[in-house]
Amino acid sequence: MEILWPSMAFTTRPTVKMLMLPAINMSSIVLFGPPGAGKGTQALRIMESTGLPQVSTGDMLRAAVSAGTSTGIEAKKYMDAGQLVPDEVIIALIRDRIREPDAVNGVMFDGFPRTVPQAEALEGITKVTHVIAIEVPDERIVERICGRFTCGNCSAVYHEKFNPTKVEDRCDTCGSNDLRRRADDNENTVLSRLNAYHEQTSPLADWYQARGVFNKIDGDRAIDQITSDILIALD
Numbered sequence: 001m002e003i004l005w006p007s008m009a010f011t012t013r014p015t016v017k018m019l020m021l022p023a024i025n026m027s028s029i030v031l032f033g034p035p036g037a038g039k040g041t042q043a044l045r046i047m048e049s050t051g052l053p054q055v056s057t058g059d060m061l062r063a064a065v066s067a068g069t070s071t072g073i074e075a076k077k078y079m080d081a082g083q084l085v086p087d088e089v090i091i092a093l094i095r096d097r098i099r100e101p102d103a104v105n106g107v108m109f110d111g112f113p114r115t116v117p118q119a120e121a122l123e124g125i126t127k128v129t130h131v132i133a134i135e136v137p138d139e140r141i142v143e144r145i146c147g148r149f150t151c152g153n154c155s156a157v158y159h160e161k162f163n164p165t166k167v168e169d170r171c172d173t174c175g176s177n178d179l180r181r182r183a184d185d186n187e188n189t190v191l192s193r194l195n196a197y198h199e200q201t202s203p204l205a206d207w208y209q210a211r212g213v214f215n216k217i218d219g220d221r222a223i224d225q226i227t228s229d230i231l232i233a234l235d
Contacts, residue, residue, distance in 0.1 A: 028052070028098075028106040028126050029234070030113070030208070033134030034197045035190070036145040037219045038226065042134060043110055045227045050234065055107045060093045061085065071096060091121050098126055114200050116207045130234055131208040133201075134219035134226065138194050145190050152178035 029052060033039045043054055064072030065079070071092045078085045090112070098107055106126070113119040122128065136144075147160035153176035158165055166172050169179060184190075208214040215233040219226055 027129040029108045030128050030131040031108055031110055031134075032114075032131075032201060032204075033219060034136060034138075034141055035193055036141040037134045037136045038223065039110070039134055041223060042132075042226060042230060043108065046108055046132075046230060046234070049231055050108070052106050052108045053102045054110050055094065055097055055103075055112070056110045057090055057093070057112045060097055061090075064093055064096075069096070087118055087121065090118075091125070094122070095125050113204065116203050119204060119207055128208075129213060131214045132217060132230055132233060133205060133214065134217050136219040138191070140220055141194060142187055142190050145185050146187055148185060149179050149181040151176055152180045 029046065029050070031039060031043055031046065046052070047054055061072075061075055061079070065076045066072070071089060075085050075089050075093070078089070094109075094112070097103065106129075109122075109128075113122050119128075143161070144159070147162070148157065149160070150157050151171040151174065154171060154174040156171055156173040157163070158172075158179070165179070169177055171177075171179065205214060205216075215230075217226060217229050217233065
């Protein structure tokens, strides 16, 4: 099975300057959870149920750079240099994004904010009414991530324990033997990512909890059960 090395991810700095701009009159959702918690699946269901568009900082960065916007050009300078994109640039991207027609009733932030300063800056431009935190025990996350692999030909996703191929080393969908595993899907790397996640989001959870908008969801259950609890929290 081929090992895939991950592409470089551009993250944001832990500090941000507050922007003295009027808040946009809208309500938004923040969705966060550790890697491997099933956040992607639940994000799709939330969008289907609420009609709110998903806003990912990574997607916004790529779109802005591709479109050649002024903010995208600024972000590209840091990306080309292999540097972290400053929070000020990320916040500017978000402000531009939530002014688009599909965001008139709010958006669903995926993976942002990651720190309290980012949350404070976000509060200055949009109202966050619900924070959904999908929580899964670390040992279950390790089990989920370290056992997954994909087909390099058709992108079908498998798992050694939960969704193995019917025939060893052969894709059920297309019959290819090109099965691949990400190089960073190993226990040490996953535990390191989880530790970083907990260090960053623990203060953020407390910050949102103090504002009465924090909702903790047990993510170690059936997908439909998780969705049901999320929609109840959003009601």
